[in-house]
Amino acid sequence: MELILTEDQELLAKTAADFVSEHSPVSRVRKLRDTKDPVGFSRELWKQMAELGWLGIPFPESVGGAGMGFAELAVVLEALGRTLAPEPFLSTVLLGGQVLELGGSEAQQKEWLSPLVNGDCILTAAYQEPRSRYELHRVATRAERSGDGWRLSGEKVQVLDGHVADGLVVVARTSGGEREAQGITLFLVRKGTPGLEITRQWRVDSRNAALVKLSRVAVGPSDVIGKVDEGGELFEKVVDRAIVGLSSEMLGSMEEAAASTFKYLKTRVQFGVPIGSFQALKHRAARMYIELELSRSAVMAAARAVDEDHPELPKLASLVKARCSDAGILIANEAVQMHGGVGMTDEYDVGFYLKRARVAEIMFGDASHHRERWARLSGY
Amino acid sequence: MAELETFRRETRDWLMKTAPPDIVGLPANDLEGNWGGRKASYAVPGMKTWLLHMAERGWTAPTWPKEYGGGALSPAEAKVLSQEMAKLRLPPPLIGFGLTMIGPTLLQYGNEEQKREHLGRICRGEIRWCQGYSEPGAGSDLASLQTKAVRDGDDYIITGTKIWTSYADKSDWIFALVRTDPGAKKQDGITFILIDMQTPGVSVRPILLISGKSPFCETHFENVRVPVRNVVHKINAGWTVAKALLGHERSMIADAFGGGGGGQRTARMSALASLACEKLGDADGRIADSVLRDRVALEDMDTRAFGLTVQRAKDSAKAGHRPGPESSIFKVYATELNMRRHELMMQTLGPSGVGWEGPGFNESDLETTRDWLRSRGNSIEGGTSEVQLNIIAKRVLGLPD
Numbered sequence: 001m002e003l004i005l006t007e008d009q010e011l012l013a014k015t016a017a018d019f020v021s022e023h024s025p026v027s028r029v030r031k032l033r034d035t036k037d038p039v040g041f042s043r044e045l046w047k048q049m050a051e052l053g054w055l056g057i058p059f060p061e062s063v064g065g066a067g068m069g070f071a072e073l074a075v076v077l078e079a080l081g082r083t084l085a086p087e088p089f090l091s092t093v094l095l096g097g098q099v100l101e102l103g104g105s106e107a108q109q110k111e112w113l114s115p116l117v118n119g120d121c122i123l124t125a126a127y128q129e130p131r132s133r134y135e136l137h138r139v140a141t142r143a144e145r146s147g148d149g150w151r152l153s154g155e156k157v158q159v160l161d162g163h164v165a166d167g168l169v170v171v172a173r174t175s176g177g178e179r180e181a182q183g184i185t186l187f188l189v190r191k192g193t194p195g196l197e198i199t200r201q202w203r204v205d206s207r208n209a210a211l212v213k214l215s216r217v218a219v220g221p222s223d224v225i226g227k228v229d230e231g232g233e234l235f236e237k238v239v240d241r242a243i244v245g246l247s248s249e250m251l252g253s254m255e256e257a258a259a260s261t262f263k264y265l266k267t268r269v270q271f272g273v274p275i276g277s278f279q280a281l282k283h284r285a286a287r288m289y290i291e292l293e294l295s296r297s298a299v300m301a302a303a304r305a306v307d308e309d310h311p312e313l314p315k316l317a318s319l320v321k322a323r324c325s326d327a328g329i330l331i332a333n334e335a336v337q338m339h340g341g342v343g344m345t346d347e348y349d350v351g352f353y354l355k356r357a358r359v360a361e362i363m364f365g366d367a368s369h370h371r372e373r374w375a376r377l378s379g380y
Numbered sequence: 381m382a383e384l385e386t387f388r389r390e391t392r393d394w395l396m397k398t399a400p401p402d403i404v405g406l407p408a409n410d411l412e413g414n415w416g417g418r419k420a421s422y423a424v425p426g427m428k429t430w431l432l433h434m435a436e437r438g439w440t441a442p443t444w445p446k447e448y449g450g451g452a453l454s455p456a457e458a459k460v461l462s463q464e465m466a467k468l469r470l471p472p473p474l475i476g477f478g479l480t481m482i483g484p485t486l487l488q489y490g491n492e493e494q495k496r497e498h499l500g501r502i503c504r505g506e507i508r509w510c511q512g513y514s515e516p517g518a519g520s521d522l523a524s525l526q527t528k529a530v531r532d533g534d535d536y537i538i539t540g541t542k543i544w545t546s547y548a549d550k551s552d553w554i555f556a557l558v559r560t561d562p563g564a565k566k567q568d569g570i571t572f573i574l575i576d577m578q579t580p581g582v583s584v585r586p587i588l589l590i591s592g593k594s595p596f597c598e599t600h601f602e603n604v605r606v607p608v609r610n611v612v613h614k615i616n617a618g619w620t621v622a623k624a625l626l627g628h629e630r631s632m633i634a635d636a637f638g639g640g641g642g643g644q645r646t647a648r649m650s651a652l653a654s655l656a657c658e659k660l661g662d663a664d665g666r667i668a669d670s671v672l673r674d675r676v677a678l679e680d681m682d683t684r685a686f687g688l689t690v691q692r693a694k695d696s697a698k699a700g701h702r703p704g705p706e707s708s709i710f711k712v713y714a715t716e717l718n719m720r721r722h723e724l725m726m727q728t729l730g731p732s733g734v735g736w737e738g739p740g741f742n743e744s745d746l747e748t749t750r751d752w753l754r755s756r757g758n759s760i761e762g763g764t765s766e767v768q769l770n771i772i773a774k775r776v777l778g779l780p781d
Contacts, residue, residue, distance in 0.1 A: 003688065003695045003696075004696050266779065266780060274780050276780050282769065282770065282773035282779050283769040283773065285773055285777055285779060286772035289776060289777060290712070293689055294682070294685040294686060295685075297685055297689040297691075300692065319685065323681065323685055371674050371677035372670075372674070374680070375674075375677040376666075378677075379649055379653075380649060380653045380667050
């Protein structure tokens with residue numbers, strides 16, 4: 001793999017950067033939060049992103065996608081991360097969309113991916129449970145046979161964009177004990193199905209999340225994704241891809257948090273000089289920069305590993321998530337500290353970056369979870 | 381392409397015919413490599429013959445011009461030569477600061493007379509060079525150096541002390557920074573000069589490090605008479621020459637510590653992880669201490685991320701882009717990774733890591749301990765980490781002075 005941007009990717013990065021600075025300032029996120037916007041993001045912008053071809057980047061042309069890859073997707077998500085754009089890429093393109101891309105039948109892909117690419121359908125995955133923490137295979141939600149279909153019962157938490165989703169990929173247990181890797185199956189549950197109860201949740205970053213309660217929700221045989229009992233492995237693959245996407249977004253966010261901090265160091269005057277002239281702050285700023293550069297390399301490598309179907313993808317996914325989790329928190333914390341008192345105010349944007357960094361850190365596992373996974377995958 | 385393949389075939393034939401059998405497989409490290417010089421000694425007799433033949437062909441400095449003793453090979457040909465040498469497990473015939481530091485500097489800044497006088501002798505391994513930069517009072521603040529050079533006709537009279545002069549006790553000539561204009565702004569009064577260490581008034585004292593061994597020395601100059609024609613570049617313009625050379629030294633250090641790691645690691649487990657498994661492994665082969673396991677994983681992952689960053693810089697250079705700011709992090713991060721690795725090795729060894737010598741300790745553990753002590757110098761030599769961070773803050777982030 002080559003760790004450089006092609007000319008086309010450079011161009012895409014520029015388009016994305018221009019789009020973000022024109023249409024998506026952080027003030028937009030602030031307004032969505034302050035008004036408790038019922039959707040939680042802008043459907044209009046989402047449609048525009050579809051028209052730019054962004055939603056179709058990782059999908060084949062047969063469903064209207066661009067047939068590009070994660071190297072391109074990473075470039076767009078990094079730009080969106082710079083201003084914390086809350087549009088549902090993670091839930092729709094990376095979770096729901098990738099489940100169907102990797103495991104869906106032709107009919108399922110046609111039904112869901114074409115409208116998804118056009119910006120007409122929000123998908124998500126309901127996988128996290130009150131007790132699962134970061135263990136993807138810890139699934140207590142049960143699917144019981146009922147005629148030629150299934151009945152799903154259980155509780156999912158922090159389901160991204162759950163309250164606006166047209167379809168939810170529900171991870172449920174068809175056999176085995178609560179922590180077994182085998183016996184997990186993925187089901188597509190449509191919005192409005194009786195027994196499906198969705199309640200909006202409020203997290204510190206004010207992005208969309210929801211509690212999902214399933215009480216004997218009926219699912220037909222055509223809405224099983226992939227093979228019965230073998231969904232655990234499929235979902236792990238999807239999460240590795242989602243991690244790469246999320247890490248790209250995190251890279252953009254930490255870049256912006258660092259850049260605004262460096263700017264502040266140059267302009268804020270105390271003791272008659274810009275505070276950026278103090279060595280105590282200079283060295284810490286240089287450390288932030290080092291972490292940023294290493295994170296960028298990891299993001300680029302992991303994205304290319306997806307596109308090349310590289311056997312080391314699981315390790316690189318853990319590498320990039322651990323790295324971006326730690327670097328994201330370090331940079332956000334330092335950003336608040338170096339802004340001083342104003343960094344603590346709601347009026348300044350830096351707090352938004354801190355809050356998002358915390359949520360992104362725990363999503364799909366924090367740094368120590370992924371170091372443990374790396375060690376396991378490396379044989380120690 | 382066909383020409384390169386012909387070159388490859390001829391090179392391999394020549395190497396196979398010429399290389400003495402007793403040098404095959406000799407390690408190419410600092411300790412065992414051939415540094416040449418007037419005081420050179422040869423534990424392996426074939427090494428001397430090897431140097432002679434390679435130098436005759438200009439292949440001790442394969443890319444240097446022919447008229448100065450080099451091989452005039454193109455970069456592609458030089459790569460083929462080193463590949464073929466590696467395949468046949470042949471060590472380089474000559475290593476040292478002549479080839480890597482002062483030679484390239486003379487090619488860039490030396491006058492014709494200096495190139496003719498010194499480059500050939502470097503290529504033939506006749507003269508070993510060392511570097512005289514730091515002083516007891518001028519470390520990170522190198523430009524404050526005080527070794528003075530006073531003009532006396534066609535000579536300079538040099539008095540002062542240089543410290544951390546690696547291998548000065550084994551070297552024949554030294555390239556040094558001296559103060560020729562004490563009245564000028566500190567960077568502006570410095571001159572880069574070449575000094576024969578046999579000149580009366582030069583004395584060398586080795587420095588013992590905490591690891592118990594060291595290549596470092598202190599070199600004293602007491603009224604040492606050096607011809608003005610030994611000045612490289614212009615008088616009082618030595619800082620320009622020094623900076624060019626120092627940048628080269630830093631990239632060499634970064635390369636030595638992790639640049640080679642690259643994006644593609646072949647070994648599944650690092651040496652650190654293997655050691656930890658061996659010392660603290662459980663029945664499944666995992667590192668039983670979960671805290672240490674986490675630290676080992678962090679170290680391995682950071683090493684990988686660093687390797688990827690080096691690869692990114694190389695890929696970018698290959699594509700014709702100018703070196704980006706990311707390369708400024710190499711020295712500080714590479715050395716710190718190496719130091720962290722040694723710290724973890726020591727934590728892994730536990731009680732068997734505190735041996736100095738003698739019974740009850742095994743050789744490889746003793747070596748790990750000495751290496752740990754030596755590694756503490758990594759963030760000091762070649763520009764301290766603090767200085768590197770200053771450089772990043774100033775040049776990359778544009779923070780004010």
